[in-house]
Amino acid sequence: MNGAVRSLTAVIVAAGVLYAMQRSTPLYSDITSPVPVAGRQGERVDTSAFAIGIAKVYLARSITFPSLSRTQHYATSGVWVVVESAVEAKNESLGLTSAEWLGPDGLRYRYSQRLTNVPGMPGNEQFEPGIPRPMLMIFEVPESQIAGARLLVARSPYAPLAEEAWIDMAALSTDDIHPSITLSRGGQQMPWILKVE
Amino acid sequence: MDVSANPHPRKSYWLSLAALAVVLPVAIVVHSQGELIQWLRAAFRSPTTVEKGASQSYAGADWRLTGLARLPGALPGTTVVLAEYEAAVEDEARLRDSFPCKLALVDDRGRRWKGTFMVDPVVRKMRPDAAQKPHCGTAEASRKGDTIRMAESFVIPQDADGLMLSLALYGGMPDSLLLK
Structure with missing residues (x-):
């Protein structure tokens, strides 16, 4: 009788372990996801391919950007997050094409595709080893995803096991939201000019 | 009594384990159908260094x-x-099939810079003759005996030293040149 109880217990434990393993098996996308390199706003964050530092972050209800023919106004039901940063390639020339705003609820927002024509946005600039250059990132997020967010920057969204900078952003609140930000084309040294209104 | 029982189970166990260490890599190499060996050969191949002023035959030029x-x-x-660099055409067909180029400027610390997409304005101003020359990617193969003169501009930090031009043609890979 004692032996039967032991066998039954062993089977139940084994089934429990197998169930737990089945439920916790990571997806292929998790296994090959980028390797995070942690950092904070205001510090230099070094990945193996590039270094990045976040200088300033602005929040606004609307963005104005003059295109070739007319001035465009970009409104949102959420908030525009405008991030000014500096990037330096480490070993070889590269472009950065992946920037995501990771909200406190785990929601990810890719950099806005509505403003890709603004100079300095990801993909518009080639970064060179030894030459730090400014990079602009603009996100459109709900108000609830501003405070306690992280910024994720990588060379490409499709680079398995490459390093990705995970930058803890300084505390932001809805009091910091400006009515409007105007962006215009800058020069060679600073590709854009930002004016808060 | 079981006559098939192994009289030396411990010895067989270790022998099997040792055999696994040999058989497993061999199985991987065989299963890759030569691709693994090719990849290893390419990964460990170093570029041909060409001394200053010298020339080197590569990919048909x-x-x-x-x-x-x-x-x-x-x-x-x-x-x-x-x-500024040039290619004296030796084998027109081979050179034409080998384009496009992969070009980079390399320093003594191993840092690599890609060429600028457009000709840098300072090149247009100070060396207009060079600004007219084609890039390696836009050059067209000429006839045997012709010389193609090309130019590329790079933006690098002032402290970069020991510069060399790394040149590879897709048709000539995994071989490549490092021009001093």
Whole structure:
């Protein structure tokens, strides 16, 4: 009788372990996801391919950007997050094409595709080893995803096991939201000019 | 009594384990159908270094670096490097099939810079003759005996030293040249 109880217990434990393993098996996308390199706003964050530092972050209800023919106004039901940063390639020339705003609820927002024509946005600039250059990132997020967010920057969204900078952003609140930000084309040294209104 | 029982189970166990260490890598190599060996060969192949002023036959042409000039950069702390090089065509068909090029400027610390997408404005101003030359990617293969003269500009930091031009043609890979 004692032996039967032991066998039954062993089977139940084994089934429990197998169930737990089945439920916790990571997806292929998790296994090959980028390797995070942690950092904070205001510090230099070094990945193996590039270094990045976040200088300033602005929040606004609307963005104005003059295109070739007319001035465009970009409104949102959420908030525009405008991030000014500096990037330096480490070993070889590269472009950065992946920037995501990771909200406190785990929601990810890719950099806005509505403003890709603004100079300095990801993909518009080639970064060179030894030459730090400014990079602009603009996100459109709900108000609830501003405070306690992280910024994720990588060379490409499709680079398995490459390093990705995970930058803890300084505390932001809805009091910091400006009515409007105007962006215009800058020069060679600073590709854009930002004016808060 | 079981006559098939192994009289030396411990010895067989260790022998099997040792055999696994040999058989497993062999199985992987065989299963890759030569691709693994090719990849290892390419990964460990170093580029052919070409001394200053010398030329080297590669992918259907004889390649030579004719100039590596430093010009003032527009950004603080930077220099524009104008690399001029030429290819004397030896095998027209092979060269045509080998394009396009993969070009980079390499320094003594192993840092690699890609060429600028457009010709740098300082090159247009100070070396208009070089600005007219085609890039390696836009050059067209000529007839045997012709020489194609090309130029590329790079933006690098002023402290970069020991510069060399790394040149690879897709048709000539995994071989490549490092022109001093």
